[in-house]
Amino acid sequence: MDEGRIAGREPRDLLPLSTAVLNILLALAGGERHGYGIMREVEERTEGRTRMGPGTLYGSIKRMLADGLIEESDERPDPAMDDQRRRYYRITDFGRRVAGAEAERLSGLVETARSRKLLGTRGTYLPEGA
Amino acid sequence: MSRSGRVYGVLLLAYPREFRRRFGGEMAQAFKDSCRDAELRGGALGVMMLWVRTMPDLMSTAIVERSRAVRSRWLFALILLSLALGVAIAYVDSSPGWDDTGVSAATVLGVSGLFGLLYSARPWLWGLAVGAWIPVFGIVTEFNHPFLLALVFSFAGAYAGATVRGKFFPPQR
Numbered sequence: 133m134d135e136g137r138i139a140g141r142e143p144r145d146l147l148p149l150s151t152a153v154l155n156i157l158l159a160l161a162g163g164e165r166h167g168y169g170i171m172r173e174v175e176e177r178t179e180g181r182t183r184m185g186p187g188t189l190y191g192s193i194k195r196m197l198a199d200g201l202i203e204e205s206d207e208r209p210d211p212a213m214d215d216q217r218r219r220y221y222r223i224t225d226f227g228r229r230v231a232g233a234e235a236e237r238l239s240g241l242v243e244t245a246r247s248r249k250l251l252g253t254r255g256t257y258l259p260e261g262a
Numbered sequence: 263m264s265r266s267g268r269v270y271g272v273l274l275l276a277y278p279r280e281f282r283r284r285f286g287g288e289m290a291q292a293f294k295d296s297c298r299d300a301e302l303r304g305g306a307l308g309v310m311m312l313w314v315r316t317m318p319d320l321m322s323t324a325i326v327e328r329s330r331a332v333r334s335r336w337l338f339a340l341i342l343l344s345l346a347l348g349v350a351i352a353y354v355d356s357s358p359g360w361d362d363t364g365v366s367a368a369t370v371l372g373v374s375g376l377f378g379l380l381y382s383a384r385p386w387l388w389g390l391a392v393g394a395w396i397p398v399f400g401i402v403t404e405f406n407h408p409f410l411l412a413l414v415f416s417f418a419g420a421y422a423g424a425t426v427r428g429k430f431f432p433p434q435r
Contacts, residue, residue: 167288168295185319186289186296187277191327194285219288 143226143233146199152184152192157201157231160223164205167193170221193221201227266309267294270316276324278331337381344377344391348416352395356403366396370412371419378423385424389417 149157159165159173171184196202205220223231245251270293274286293316300308351373355366370393377388393416400409 168292171292171296183315185316185323186292187319187323189292190281190285190289191323194281218291 141226143230146201146230147234147237149230149234150192151182152188153196153201154231154234155182155184156189156192156196157223157227157234160202160221161228161231164207164220164222166218166220168218196227200224201230266297266313270294273320276320277327280331281327340377340381341387341391344373344388347373348392348395351392352399355396356399367412367415370396371415373419374416375419375423378420378425379427380423382424382427385420386417388420388423389413392416392420 155174155178156170158177159170162173165173167186167189171186171189175183193202197204201224202221203224205222207220242251267290271286271290274282274289277286296312296316297309300312302308304311351366351369354360355363360366374388374392377392378385381388390413393413396412397409400412
């Protein structure tokens, strides 16, 4: 990874992340994937609530590569089973730190919402008057 | 399904050439994979629904990528212009009949400030592009190091311009 390019940058400099970027980082935190693999993982994890098109996915990937959040991987999880034309991506150490910082930021917001009785203990909306 | 893939391949022309060259193949592959899944799950209706979701994505992201490409061409043009102005200022400043150092310094300050205002992301670039030529001309022709002071003015101007830009037109994420 080109650490020099991101030297001096703090994870918080990139916050807040867009929904697409955070979802891609979460998908790649679970292992290397190609573009369509990322799309599938996001759709399955969010139970179909978030669907990324190829334009959103690769526009985000382009900027994440430039920001050093992800990098291309030369390895193929299973070369025999896979199309060699696909490119795989993996999260970098800096990408992990950025994703962690964003998760912490969101967690703080959730805590605030909970303390102001906007959320139940399991993240459900509280009924009016509760 | 293959017809959808071919149509999508043509629609990728909406993206800038550099973007297409780097990601076009992968995008087409991802769309074909999505098509195959949509057909397996929902048949022709599934493919149609996929197109309904894909078109807004394609149009909005193509506009974003096009505007980014224009912005990078704009940056390139600004760099060329700043270099040309920097050389022109240094040429005038080093000409034998010119002895008004204050005007040279004010011009360097103003020009680099204007570039910092126009493009605030890299003030150091304008500081160097505009201000480096007076020291270069001075050191080459007279071996005179005080000309390096021109860099102080150019960096001050560029950072002042960028600060003003950031204060009144903060960047949008």
